[in-house]
Every structure is written in structure tokens, then in C-alpha cells.
Amino acid sequence: MNKSHRDSIFLEEAEILSHQGFAGEQFILRVQAPQCAHTALPGSFVHLQCDPLQPMRRPISIMRTSDSEGWIELLYKRVGSGTQLLSLRKPGETLNLLGPIGQSFKPSAEHTHPLLIGGGVGMPPMIFLADCLRSDRLKQPFVILGSEVPFPFSASPSKIMVPGMPEGVIASMPLLDDWGIPCRLASQQDLPGCYQGYVTDLARLWLVAMEKALRQQVEIFACGPHPMLQAVAQLAAEFDIACQVSLEEFMACAVGGCAGCVVEVSTPQGPVMKRVCVDGPVFDARQVF
Amino acid sequence: MPDSVKSPLNIDFCGMPFNTPIVLLSGCVGFGEEYTRVKGFSNRETGAVCLKGTTQEPRLGNQPHRIYETPSGMLNAIGLQNPGVDKVVDEILPTLDFTETHFIANVSGSTVEEYYEVTRRFDDSPIDAIEINISCPNVKEGGVAFGNDPAMSARVVEACRQATRKPLITKLSPNQTDIAGNAQGCIEAGSDAFSVINTLMGMAIDIESRVPIIGNNQGGLSGPAIKPVALLKVHQVYQVCRDHNIPIIGQGGITSAEDALEFMIAGAHAVGVGTALFYDPLICQKINAGIRDYLTRHQLASVEHLVGTLQLHQQTRPKCSC
Numbered sequence: 001m002n003k004s005h006r007d008s009i010f011l012e013e014a015e016i017l018s019h020q021g022f023a024g025e026q027f028i029l030r031v032q033a034p035q036c037a038h039t040a041l042p043g044s045f046v047h048l049q050c051d052p053l054q055p056m057r058r059p060i061s062i063m064r065t066s067d068s069e070g071w072i073e074l075l076y077k078r079v080g081s082g083t084q085l086l087s088l089r090k091p092g093e094t095l096n097l098l099g100p101i102g103q104s105f106k107p108s109a110e111h112t113h114p115l116l117i118g119g120g121v122g123m124p125p126m127i128f129l130a131d132c133l134r135s136d137r138l139k140q141p142f143v144i145l146g147s148e149v150p151f152p153f154s155a156s157p158s159k160i161m162v163p164g165m166p167e168g169v170i171a172s173m174p175l176l177d178d179w180g181i182p183c184r185l186a187s188q189q190d191l192p193g194c195y196q197g198y199v200t201d202l203a204r205l206w207l208v209a210m211e212k213a214l215r216q217q218v219e220i221f222a223c224g225p226h227p228m229l230q231a232v233a234q235l236a237a238e239f240d241i242a243c244q245v246s247l248e249e250f251m252a253c254a255v256g257g258c259a260g261c262v263v264e265v266s267t268p269q270g271p272v273m274k275r276v277c278v279d280g281p282v283f284d285a286r287q288v289f
Numbered sequence: 290m291p292d293s294v295k296s297p298l299n300i301d302f303c304g305m306p307f308n309t310p311i312v313l314l315s316g317c318v319g320f321g322e323e324y325t326r327v328k329g330f331s332n333r334e335t336g337a338v339c340l341k342g343t344t345q346e347p348r349l350g351n352q353p354h355r356i357y358e359t360p361s362g363m364l365n366a367i368g369l370q371n372p373g374v375d376k377v378v379d380e381i382l383p384t385l386d387f388t389e390t391h392f393i394a395n396v397s398g399s400t401v402e403e404y405y406e407v408t409r410r411f412d413d414s415p416i417d418a419i420e421i422n423i424s425c426p427n428v429k430e431g432g433v434a435f436g437n438d439p440a441m442s443a444r445v446v447e448a449c450r451q452a453t454r455k456p457l458i459t460k461l462s463p464n465q466t467d468i469a470g471n472a473q474g475c476i477e478a479g480s481d482a483f484s485v486i487n488t489l490m491g492m493a494i495d496i497e498s499r500v501p502i503i504g505n506n507q508g509g510l511s512g513p514a515i516k517p518v519a520l521l522k523v524h525q526v527y528q529v530c531r532d533h534n535i536p537i538i539g540q541g542g543i544t545s546a547e548d549a550l551e552f553m554i555a556g557a558h559a560v561g562v563g564t565a566l567f568y569d570p571l572i573c574q575k576i577n578a579g580i581r582d583y584l585t586r587h588q589l590a591s592v593e594h595l596v597g598t599l600q601l602h603q604q605t606r607p608k609c610s611c
Contacts, residue, residue, distance in 0.1 A: 002384070007328040011570060035328075055544075055568035056358045082358075098327070098570065252356045252363060252567045257323040258316065259341070259370050260356035264349075273349050273370055278326070 009255060010035035014097040016089055017071055024149025025078040026121075027087055028063070034070030036062075036099040042129035043223075043246055043282045046074065046099030047254035051085035058082045059251045059277070061223065062100065063124030064131060072099075075124045075152060101254050102281045105129050105244055111219035112138055115206070115241075117199050117232055119146040119224025125246050127175070129221055134179045142206060143176055143183040146199035146224070155185055157193060164209025169195045169202070199224075200231040207239055215239065222246070222285075233289035243285035249276045263288055297584045297591050298577055300336065302536055302559055303456035303481050305391050305417055307336025309577050310553065310592055312538050314563035315339035315395035315420060315460075316367060320381045327570040334573035336559055337391040339484075340377070342422050343411075345403045347373040352504035357493050362512025362542070363564060364491050366505035369397050369432075374410045382414055391417040393458065396449065397432065401441075405448040412453035421449050421480075424462030424487035433487070436462040439471045443478040450479030458538065460484035461526065463518055469525045476533050483530065484538045484561065486522045489515050512564040516542030520555050527556025527597055544568060546579020556597040 014031035021027050036046060040062050047057040064073040078087045089095065105125065107114055114133060118126035123145050133141045142162060145151065151173070158172035160182040169184055171193025176183040186195040186202045195202045207215060218239075222232040223246035236243035249261040256278035265274045265287045274280060298309040313324075313335050321338045324330045332338055350370025357364045371377070377394075385392055394411040396419055398404040404421065411419050423436035423445050435441040446459055459475045461468055463486040472483055488509025493502040501507065519541020530537055539557025543549050544565040552560050565572045580592055589595065 003322075003325070003386075005322070006325045009326045010328050049568070056363060057567065096569075250354050250356050250358075252365070252564075253317065253323070253570075255323050255326050255570065257318045257566070258356070258365070259319070259350065259367050260365055262350065262353060262355065262370070264352075271349065278323075 008039070009098060009101055012036060012097050013094045015094050016091045018091055019089060021087070022150070022152040024147070026075065026149065026152040027078065028073060028075050028152055029086075030071050030073045031095060031097065032070055033072050033097050033099070036097065037065040037070050037072050038067050040065050040072060040100035041104035042132050043104035043125050044100035044102050045281065046072070046097050047101060047251065048086070048098075049096040050082040051089065054082050054085055056082070056252070057098065057254065058086070059101075059248065059254055061121070061124040061246070063127050065128070075121055077121050098254060101277060103279065105221050105246070105282050107133065107139070107221070108219060108242065111217050111242065112140060113214065113217045113219070114139055114141040115203060115218055115220045116141055116143040117146075117203060117220065117222040117224070118143070119199055119228040120148070122222070122224030122228070122246070123147070125223045126221065127173070130176055130179065130181050134181055141181055143173075143181060144186060144199045144202050145173060145183065146186040146228070148188055150191065151185060155191070155193060158183065162206070164206045166195065166205065169193065198231065199228065200235050203232070203235060215241070220244070229285070230289055233285035236285055244282050245285045245288065246281045247276050247283060247288065248281065251277055253277070297589070298580060299591070300558055300593050302336065303418060303458075305337070305456065307559065308333060308390065309336050309573075310549070310559045310580070311335045311573050311576060312393070312540075312559050312561045313338045313566070314540055314561045315342055315422065316365070317563040317566055320377065321385050321392055324566065324570060329571050332386070332389040334577060335390050337393050337417065339393045339395050339420055341371055342369045342395045342397045343371050343374050343377050343407060344369060344397050345374055345407050347371065347376070354502055354504055357502045357508070359491070359493060359510065360514060362510055362514035364493055364503055364508035364510055365488070366503045366508035368505060374407045378410055378414045382416065387415060387417070393418045393420050395420045395422050395460075397422045401444055401448045404445050405452050408449040408452035412455060416455065418456035418458060419449065419453055420458040420460055420484060421445060422460050422487075424460050424464075433462045433464055433490075436487075437465040439467070439474045442471050443474040446475045446478035446480050456481045458482040458484055460487055461522070462487050463489050463515075463522050463541075468522050469529045472526045472529045476529065476535055480535070482536045482538065483526055484540060485526045485557070486515075486519045486541050489518065511542070513542040513544055516548060520551055523552055523557050524555045524599065530556065531597060543576075544572065546576045546583065549576050549580060550583055550595065553592065553595045554597075554599045556599070558593070558596050
């Protein structure tokens with residue numbers, strides 16, 4: 001009996017270390033969750049009890065971790081009653097947290113140019129992935145982040161040149177710049193230094209500017225709203241680029257027990273329903289779009 | 290029997306020695322191993338685990354959304370997604386550790402013949418008992434369509450009875466007029482025990498798009514919202530079961546030891562836990578500890594001494610429920 005799956009998810013009373021609000025109903029939450037921090041991977045999420053008054057949990061992607069300090073950081077948007085209650089929680093209080101959960105993004109060894117695309121509250125797994133990729137000298141990642149509300153960080157002009165970018169598209173996430181990872185921002189809103197348009201349009205400009213041989217080294221990773229992921233999957237198919245996407249769905253158990261969070265996945269044997277929580281949330285884009 | 294030392298939580302359920310009165314409910318714990326992903330969770334905290342509803346052929350289940358949170362509960366409409374009985378028996382059951390707990394199959398079908406065939410297949414397997422699901426509200430054929438018709442319920446039970454000598458547990462729907470009358474018919478047809486209750490049918494609507502949120506349009510309501518309904522149904526079914534020595538798995542919104550105790554006092558031998566696991570994956574430990582404390586406080590040697598000890602108020606005037 002193979003029981004390797006056992007004891008891989010931890011239930012922790014996580015103390016809130018910091019909880020900061022940003023424009024556009026966005027919040028960045030850092031909690032002490034050492035067991036989760038130790039094993040989380042880019043794409044992992046936590047299933048969080050926002051408040052004892054609302055016992056059903058909410059799945060939230062992990063943005064950053066520190067194994068040495070034992071914390072994890074989450075970005076969420078206040079959209080309903082659960083996240084409304086969560087937004088009222090204060091440093092020093094604890095949150096009941098289940099994690100890390102899910103299959104992570106898996107960069108392939110042969111592709112040297114990962115393209116990371118994150119939209120809205122889909123940005124966190126891309127930042128986590130970028131953090132992991134920076135230690136790999138063979139990888140030269142490029143990150144595109146998109147938002148229709150002000151970004152939950154102070155965007156600043158990047159010090160890193162990126163080929164194919166239109167004039168004036170210079171804004172970046174400072175953390176990524178500090179890590180030496182090129183990044184550009186996109187928004188339909190008129191935000192300074194950002195590309196005015198969709199993340200996929202900016203990605204296209206980057207891909208088109210590349211030589212064909214180099215383009216074959218690209219692999220796309222994406223997380224964001226469903227229409228954005230659909231557009232990313234189409235872009236990847238058009239350029240014949242491997243693409244992994246992270247999906248979201250309403251979730252009850254988040255450990256594979258209830259099959260409430262499924263997505264239809266194409267397989268050679270026909271369509272099957274896969275659970276977003278433990279079979280995903282990361283899937284091959286060709287299988288789900 | 291995993292634990293040979295007699296504990297106050299041990300019960301006998303249809304001849305099966307349960308570690309504790311807790312039964313993890315079908316549809317909440319996959320095929321028995323899913324929750325063991327959570328460190329600290331153990332199937333040993335339970336008397337039995339009911340596996341996901343199984344049909345003769347594989348089923349994809351319903352389109353998303355399949356679940357939605359509601360006040361004090363949730364709606365679900367999974368639609369019996371399962372890989373088919375052959376795969377469950379041949380590939381999944383051999384991976385389960387039967388020393389940890391008892392495993393109960395949950396049998397569904399669109400026809401009486403399918404119920405018979407799936408039960409027959411499980412009869413020839415290590416499964417400990419079989420639960421007949423004639424109360425699933427989320428499929429078009431079978432399920433609650435059978436469970437709300439007493440004559441059909443009895444036919445399904447009778448067919449399953451012919452297919453197995455293992456303990457047969459009939460899962461009753463609250464979405465029917467006379468649950469006790471239906472239970473009586475199922476006992477006569479050969480049911481050894483009952484699960485009371487399955488979910489209540491419900492709906493949620495997105496007011497912007499004016500479409501139901503659940504892909505199946507309607508779903509089954511579970512969680513604390515349905516607890517008072519479930520408790521009354523257990524009380525009603527117990528009135529029929531008591532004289533036949535037929536045990537009940539009481540279920541519907543149990544999230545604490547106090548809830549579990551209420552169900553046992555109402556007449557349940559065992560208590561089902563489902564939605565509460567979503568709140569707290571380690572809830573079984575807490576329920577067991579709470580029951581143990583209660584037994585100590587009330588100087589009861591066994592949880593079985595609690596079953597059906599409800600003392601109703603004497604009604605001096607004509608009965609009126611309003």
C-alpha cells in the first residue's frame with residue numbers, strides 16, 4: 001500500500017504577523033505557518049478559515065514563503081463575506097490554516113526562458129515561482145503582471161532592459177527588480193509606466209521580438225482570471241509553446257474528498273473530471289482550454 | 290477490530306465492532322484515503338468510513354459549479370462522479386487499510402437492476418457493509434426519485450438484499466412525506482440499518498446573471514442549517530427501528546460532540562460527520578473527546594447506553610406542531 005500522500009498537508013494556528021490593505025480592496029497577509037512554509041511550492045495554496053464565525057474555508061494562493069523564518073505571505077481581494085471578515089483580522093490574532101495544498105508549477109529542464117503571467121489575485125504564484133527560479137542560473141525568466149486596480153506595491157521604473165517592449169513600458173515590481181528578474185506591468189487603466197492593454201498583448205510583443213530558436217526555449221506559466229487564462233492558452237497554442245495554468249473553483253474540503261472543485265480535463269481516453277485542489281490547481285493548458 | 294481494549298466509545302453496529310460512533314459520510318471523504326493527507330487525521334478515530342457513491346459504469350458527474358456556501362451550510366451537486374464499481378473493487382479497495390476502520394460502500398444506480406449488480410459486485414469484496422443510496426438529490430434517475438417512493442425504495446432494498454449477506458444500510462431522504470413509513474417498508478424488504486438523513490434539496494441564484502449558481506441548477510443542502518430537521522427525522526425513524534433492533538447512523542449538520550450526543554439521545558447508534566470535516570479536518574478527535582467527557586460526567590460506561598434515551602414532554606392538549 002503506497003501511503004506517500006499521507007501527512008503532506010498541515011493544519012496550523014497561524015499568527016498574523018502583518019496585514020496590509022491596498023487600493024482596489026487588496027490585502028497582503030503574512031502569517032507564521034512554519035510547517036506550510038517548509039514544504040510549499042509555487043502554485044501551492046492554503047485553505048484558510050477567515051473567521052470562526054464563517055467556518056467554510058477560502059482557498060488562497062501563496063505568494064512568498066520564508067522557510068528560515070517560518071512565514072508565508074498571501075495576497076487576496078475582498079470580494080465576499082469570507083474575505084470581508086478576513087480583512088478585519090489583526091496582527092497577533094491567529095488564523096486556522098490548512099496547507100500547503102496542490103500540485104505545483106513544474107518548469108521543464110529543457111526550456112530556458114520561462115514566461116510568467118499573473119493577473120490580479122493570480123499574481124502571487126508567479127511571484128513565488130520567480131523567487132524559486134532566480135536560484136537557477138540556467139533560467140532567464142520574464143514576468144508580466146496585470147491588474148485593473150492599482151498594483152498592491154509601489155511600481156517603479158525597472159533597471160533591467162527587456163527586448164520588444166514598447167516605449168515607456170518601464171514599470172516593474174521592485175521586489176522582482178531586486179531579485180534581478182525582468183518584469184513589466186500591464187493594465188487597461190492608464191497607470192504610469194505600464195503597458196495599456198492585456199497581459200497577453202504584451203506577451204505577444206515579447207514573443208514576436210524573439211528569434212525563433214530562442215522562442216522554442218519559452219515555457220509559459222500563468223495564473224489569473226479565467227478569460228485571461230483562456231487568452232494565455234490561445235497565445236501558447238498559436239506559438240506552439242508549452243503552457244501551465246493555475247485554475248480556481250469553489251472549494252469545500254480542498255483535500256480531494258468531496259470532488260466539489262472539478263474541472264473537465266481532456267485525456268487520450270476522453271474527458272475526465274479532475275479536482276482543482278489536489279489534482280491541480282496547476283494543469284497543462286492544452287488539457288483544460 | 291483495530292482496538293481490542295473496550296472503550297466507552299466502542300459500539301456494535303450490525304455486528305461490526307466500531308472504534309467510535311463516528312462514521313465519515315459518503316461523498317465527503319472520497320474513497321477513504323483523501324483526508325489522510327492531513328497530518329493528525331486518522332481513520333482510526335472513526336467507526337467506519339463510507340466511500341463515494343458508486344455505480345456500475347464510470348460517471349463524470351455534474352458540471353461546475355458543484356458547491357456553494359450558504360448560511361450555516363452549503364449546497365452540493367457532485368452528480369455521483371465515480372470510476373465505476375469494477376475499478377473501485379479491483380483497484381481502490383486493495384489500497385485501503387482495513388485494520389484502521391470499517392469501510393462501507395455506497396451503492397447507487399439508475400435502475401433496480403443496477404443497484405443489484407453493484408451490490409453483488411461489492412458482496413464479493415472485502416468491503417464491510419453496503420449503504421444503499423436511494424436519496425441522492427443530484428441525479429436525474431434513481432437516487433431520490435426512488436427514495437421518495439416507498440414502493441420503489443422497498444424494491445431497491447429487496448434487490449440489494451438478494452445480492453448480499455453483508456450489512457445493508459439504507460440512506461433515507463428527508464425530501465419525503467413519511468420517512469418513518471418508508472423505513473418500515475425498507476425493514477420488511479431486508480434493510481439492516483439506516484442512514485438518516487441525506488441532504489435537503491435547495492437552490493442558490495446569481496441575481497446579476499439570473500442563473501442558478503450550481504451547474505446542476507439545484508443541489509443538496511448540508512451543514513448546521515439542516516441539523517434540526519435531521520434530528521427530528523432520526524427521532525421519527527427511531528420509533529420504527531426500536532422494536533426491530535435496527536440501528537441508525539444519525540447525520541445532518543453535526544459539528545460538535547454536543548450535536549453528536551443529541552443525535553444519539555434521539556435514537557442514533559452512530560453519528561455521521563461530513564460538512565464539519567470541511568470546517569475542521571481534525572473534528573473527529575474533538576467529537577470523540579467531547580463524548581468521552583460527557584459519559585464520564587454522566588457516569589455512563591458506554592455510549593450505547595445513551596441511544597434513544599430521549600424523554601419527550603407529555604402532551605396534555607391535542608398535538609399541534611405550530
